[in-house]
Amino acid sequence: MSKRLFSKSALFLKIIFLVSVFLVLLISGFTYKHISNLTNSTKLVVTTYKVNVELEQVISYLKDAENGHRNYILTKDTTHLEPYLSAREKVNVSFAELKEVANQNEVQKENLRILSKYIDNLFNNFTQTNAFVGNNLTLTEEFKSNFFEEKIIMDSIRQKVNEMIDLENKQLKERQKQYQSNLDFTPLFLYLVLLVTLVLIIISYNKITNDYKNTKLINNQLSIFKEAAIQLETIGKHGNWVWYIDTNVFTFSDNLYHVLGEKPGAFKCTLENFMSFVHPDDKEKLAAAVDRMMKEENLPFTYFRIITKDDAIKHIKAYGKLLVSADGEKRIVGNITDISDEVESYLVLGERNLELEKNNAELSEFNYVASHDLQEPLRKIQTFISRLEDKEAKKFSASGIQYLERINIAATRMRLLIDDLLQFSRTNKPDKEFVSTNLNELLEQAKQDVAETILEKEATITSDLLPTVSVIPFQIHQLFLNLLSNSLKYCKEKVPPNIKIEYSKVSSKNDVNLINVPKGEFHKIIFSDNGIGFEQKYGDQIFELFSRLHNKENYSGTGVGLSICKKTVDNHDGIIMAFGKPQEGAVFTIYLPA
Incomplete structure (x- = not known):
């Protein structure tokens, strides 16, 4: 029963261990995922800010180009064209950054395409306007129309930039909301998982503590059982031996040495040393039984004699049984018993049985005597009483006749008693x-x-x-x-x-x-x-x-x-x-x- 309890306990601890490992892996996976989400959220926030910054810079560059272009129109001083000339290069650099950070958003990619088209139109318009200024055609209707178109394009660029910024801000809010949701849920989840893990650890600790107490109790019981087994071996004249089949190693109990008339550990535990105590007439029989045990891994009841060092002969009964441990180790656990007293009692019983047979023969002879020799005098007594009653009864007094009747009754009872005893003796034979x-x-x-x-x-x-x-x-x-x-x-x-x-x-x-x-x-x-x-x-x-x-x-x-x-x-x-x-x-x- 204790073996079954320990098996259940070990299984329970294995389950607790596997569950704990699973929870640890779950926490690690969730932590990794959460950190990854936080990293992605951070990247998205940074991307949003970067897009907004680059868009603001594009607007700034375009405003600088627009201001320089207007100052050039008013003053015709070419030095005012420097912002206009450098703005194109700066806008291209910003556009390169925008395309890189907004590459994963299809809406923004389309917006960048449209914005790029507007900017190209704007610079084309700047070039045409500059041509009008260089040719002193600023008062023509074409110049006015071109200048007005420049304002429309610029407004379109501002509107598109504002749309892109609004979209990025909207996405930024959604990402911040998701990010905040992850932040809010993560501590609670981690707390619950850690709490469950702590509970499992406490349960495991209690289980291990109880198992330790049970193991200690069972060890005490085993110690008592071992001592009782030693005492039982001593009282019953038993000795235990174990043959480890895989390693071909023997072990003998202390009382096995006592049965052989030796002190514990007096000789090495080998089959050869044990065989040296066996009676010469029984060695061949025992050797054949041992050979069969090594082949069949089983030793049925075997009887032989041993000779102790003080030349005393003991009658021994031996038996062995195969046991296989949980890890597959094979061993034969055996026992030898000194049955000298039983053999002596058997011999005495045989002698008593011979005496009983002799007594039974005498009883049979007695039955014959009782059925023939004892009943013959009774028949004669009854015959003479009958004759006395027939021929001499008139000569007897009343007392004599009464005595004669009593003698006849007693003889009849005696004969009935003998018959019944014979019947009882015949019934008493169970064979x-x-x-x-x-x-x-x-x-x-x-x-x-x-x-x-x-x-x-x-x-x-x-x-x-x-x-x-x-x-x-x-x-x-x-x-x-x-x-x-x-x-x-x-x-x-x-x-x-x-x-x-x-x-x-x-x-x-x-x-x-x-x-x-x-x-x-x-x-x-x-x-x-x-x-x-x-x-x-x-x-x-x-x-x-x-x-x-x-x-x-x-x-x-x-x-x-x-x-x-x-x-x-x-x-x-x-x-x-x-x-x-x-x-x-x-x-x-x-x-x-x-």
Whole structure:
């Protein structure tokens, strides 16, 4: 989980970094653009002023030329022609400047063209007028007309210059307005961007601080985990090793040295040094496992022995698994465990199993003796009692006859007890073969075994159709027989027994009695009767061996029958439960895995 949190944190910081870089580049780009706009605006303002200045100079030069020309007309003094003669050159220089600065404005270019035409006409008019003055024709109508035309041309030039100046001033206002707009917007935009950048920096700082705290906390937890792992290795006799595949380097944990009977760092971490501790008889097997590990990059469970420096032999279990880091580095992380105690316990367990097998054989022999040798004296006792009752009963006193009856009852109970114990011992063997069996047939066989009692007590037995299940037939037969016998035995006086056998298939998810069992489906069989019942507090006790809820004078029995039922159901991995109410009857519910 911590790895996922760090991954998210790193991704978040990367995003913050990229956003910050983007904002910085945005600020730089916008600043560059704004400076460029300011530069262009400045150039345009300078151009406007320069155009206006050059136009004013053109007007000034033309006025000087006009004044000099008029003075020459009045005085005929050629010295007054100097301004007129130099004005043309000055006007040409100014026009050259105007064409350069107004080259990008099509309207002004057209105005300059028209203005140039007017100026050419003006100087042509000056030349014609001078010719009239030189020839003393100043009083002629042609002179007057030419002089008047000079005034018209000059007025046209002034008008055109004023138009150009007005256009430049208008453009200057628009440029100043745009320039001012840029100036007004730029600080706000830069402030907002810097504010966002500052917020991102603060968020990054907080994130880095939290990550540092989390890293410190995780480092503390890792330190605790490392110490716990070392203690666990010591207690569990484990040792860890790591093989770095790319560099072919091994590392051993301190406790791995302890398992080998050495101090930590007593020898260099190499495969050859480790193999030197392996038992000679197991070296070839382990070497083959290591070769397979180097090829397949995996080490399955491997068992071998080692010899410590004090000649002690230890049994070792080893395992390794491939891990690939985020940067693609491969390494096999492995573990060795000292299982000498387990091997010794296994050997002891084997010896005990042999003893148990021997005891089981003796028990089987005892069962044979109980079924033959012990029952033979009981049969003879019952035979002699029968003869005494038939031939000598008249010679006995009333007390003698009573004693004889008690001996007969005790012998009969002894024989029943031996039979029940034999049945219980046979049920107690779980190694019977499971066979797919029709439970209806087993139920019918059980009914036949108690047919006389059913007729005697006029019992009614109703049953649902039972399934075919894989069971131990003999034990399920005993289960049905004991449940039927139990219901017939504990019936009410003068009330015919009514026994119902119900079947259904249920799921452990839907039955409240199966909450604590593995999930799955079960065959549910219910035996219910209308007998004398029992207190529910004895619901578990009645399945115990020799457990009886009623005295033997009123109800015969040994207290083994329901124990056989419980053992049979246990052998089938099932559940049996008893529910009862006094004088209302008993219900036995059986669950067998489907």
